[in-house]
Amino acid sequence: MPLKKSWVESANSADTPFPLNNLPYGVFATDDLDPRCGVAIGDMILDCQRAEEEGLIALGDAPLFDVPFWNEVMEEGPEAWAALRDRLTQILEEGSKDREAAEKLLVKQSDATMQMPFLVAEYTDFYAGRNHAFNVGSLFRGPENALPPNWLHIPIGYNGRASSVVVSGTEVRRPWGQLKGPNDDKPRFAPCERFDLELEMGAIVGTASDGPVTVDEADQMIFGYVLLNDWSARDIQAWEYQPLGPFQAKATATTISPWIVTRAALEPFRTDTPEREVELLPHLKDTGPMLYDIELSVSLAPEGGQPTTISQTNYSVMYYSSAQQLAHHTTAGSPMTPGDLLGSGTISGTEKGTLGSLLELSWGGKNPVQIDGGERTFLQDGDTLTLHGHAQGDGYRIGFGDCTGTLLPALSDPYARG
Numbered sequence: 001m002p003l004k005k006s007w008v009e010s011a012n013s014a015d016t017p018f019p020l021n022n023l024p025y026g027v028f029a030t031d032d033l034d035p036r037c038g039v040a041i042g043d044m045i046l047d048c049q050r051a052e053e054e055g056l057i058a059l060g061d062a063p064l065f066d067v068p069f070w071n072e073v074m075e076e077g078p079e080a081w082a083a084l085r086d087r088l089t090q091i092l093e094e095g096s097k098d099r100e101a102a103e104k105l106l107v108k109q110s111d112a113t114m115q116m117p118f119l120v121a122e123y124t125d126f127y128a129g130r131n132h133a134f135n136v137g138s139l140f141r142g143p144e145n146a147l148p149p150n151w152l153h154i155p156i157g158y159n160g161r162a163s164s165v166v167v168s169g170t171e172v173r174r175p176w177g178q179l180k181g182p183n184d185d186k187p188r189f190a191p192c193e194r195f196d197l198e199l200e201m202g203a204i205v206g207t208a209s210d211g212p213v214t215v216d217e218a219d220q221m222i223f224g225y226v227l228l229n230d231w232s233a234r235d236i237q238a239w240e241y242q243p244l245g246p247f248q249a250k251a252t253a254t255t256i257s258p259w260i261v262t263r264a265a266l267e268p269f270r271t272d273t274p275e276r277e278v279e280l281l282p283h284l285k286d287t288g289p290m291l292y293d294i295e296l297s298v299s300l301a302p303e304g305g306q307p308t309t310i311s312q313t314n315y316s317v318m319y320y321s322s323a324q325q326l327a328h329h330t331t332a333g334s335p336m337t338p339g340d341l342l343g344s345g346t347i348s349g350t351e352k353g354t355l356g357s358l359l360e361l362s363w364g365g366k367n368p369v370q371i372d373g374g375e376r377t378f379l380q381d382g383d384t385l386t387l388h389g390h391a392q393g394d395g396y397r398i399g400f401g402d403c404t405g406t407l408l409p410a411l412s413d414p415y416a417r418g
């Protein structure tokens with residue numbers, strides 16, 4: 001499918017993240033406008049609240065767009081999602097008869113502040129990248145015990161905290177926690193010394209379920225995708241993670257990109273999950289291409305310095321798709337809710353420079369990564385981390401918008417009051 005042309009000129013360049021083919025959903029505010037739903041087109045945002053007020057969009061149980069989240073649209077269901085996408089395309093395409101009415105509803109992205117695009121109902125993080133699981137397992141337990149015995153049979157995950165999910169641009173503070181290194185005879189309470197990122201995709205569940213769903217049904221339940229940085233305190237993790245998995249190591253913050261890229265926009269980029277060395281049980285087998293060809297990269301900028309790309313990889317290297325993860329999530333009966341967020345697990349390729357965490361890039365802190373004006377094993381205070389992602393089409397891109405965060409120093413005393 002080639003670039004679809006829009007009357008919004010900036011949406012027609014080959015390198016804009018937001019051509020008419022994309023139409024991602026976000027929540028924005030300006031000096032004059034309260035937070036509301038909008039759709040990105042080129043370097044502009046179409047104000048969906050005003051488009052609905054003026055009758056340009058009429059959909060479901062209106063009003064849907066005057067609130068600072070997309071959950072109400074999700075709750076309208078897949079037919080409404082398709083109808084909205086068709087209508088927005090009609091409004092914004094070249095030669096549209098709605099141009100004159102819609103032109104007045106455009107806001108410059110540079111004048112807008114992006115907020116969380118949806119209310120996170122619950123947050124689950126998986127561990128579905130084979131290379132990442134092998135690397136981290138090797139570092140924590142040795143290569144002979146790297147992959148847990150269940151790993152090739154189920155997408156393993158843990159229940160995270162919806163309350164800790166923040167939008168791109170939110171500052172993140174280095175946490176304190178209980179640490180015990182391999183040579184320490186007892187634990188101590190101190191600021192994290194090994195604060196890290198994890199490059200992931202987040203899948204947003206758009207429809208409810210009550211009881212087990214198939215992989216195909218799960219795929220149809222997904223509303224869209226965001227970039228996701230699962231900030232990780234490695235030294236806290238190493239001490240706490242057995243036997244129930246990470247807890248405080250992952251509780252500081254999880255940053256997502258501000259635009260929900262819909263499953264519909266990603267359809268042309270579907271790819272198969274990799275060859276499997278162990279056959280999956282029938283309820284988890286995929287029935288078609290369930291991953292996406294999405295080019296991903298990570299850049300790190302020290303305070304006052306320039307960003308350096310420290311990793312480049314692709315979402316298609318994952319072992320399990322979000323649909324398989326969602327299907328597995330429901331097998332024991334847990335209901336799913338619109339706004340549930342599923343982290344993919346860290347996305348790492350096989351080579352140096354394709355790894356999705358500093359833990360792997362620096363191999364447990366042994367091999368520093370070169371950046372502008374210095375080197376890193378783990379993050380330093382003032383570092384700004386940015387995830388980038390796009391699917392490359394024929395003369396156009398489906399971009400996600402940056403997922404960025406700056407690390408603030410730890411408090412001097414986290415229990416000081418007043």
Ligand code: CA
Pocket residue numbers: 125126198200230343345346
């Ligand atoms: Ca993770």
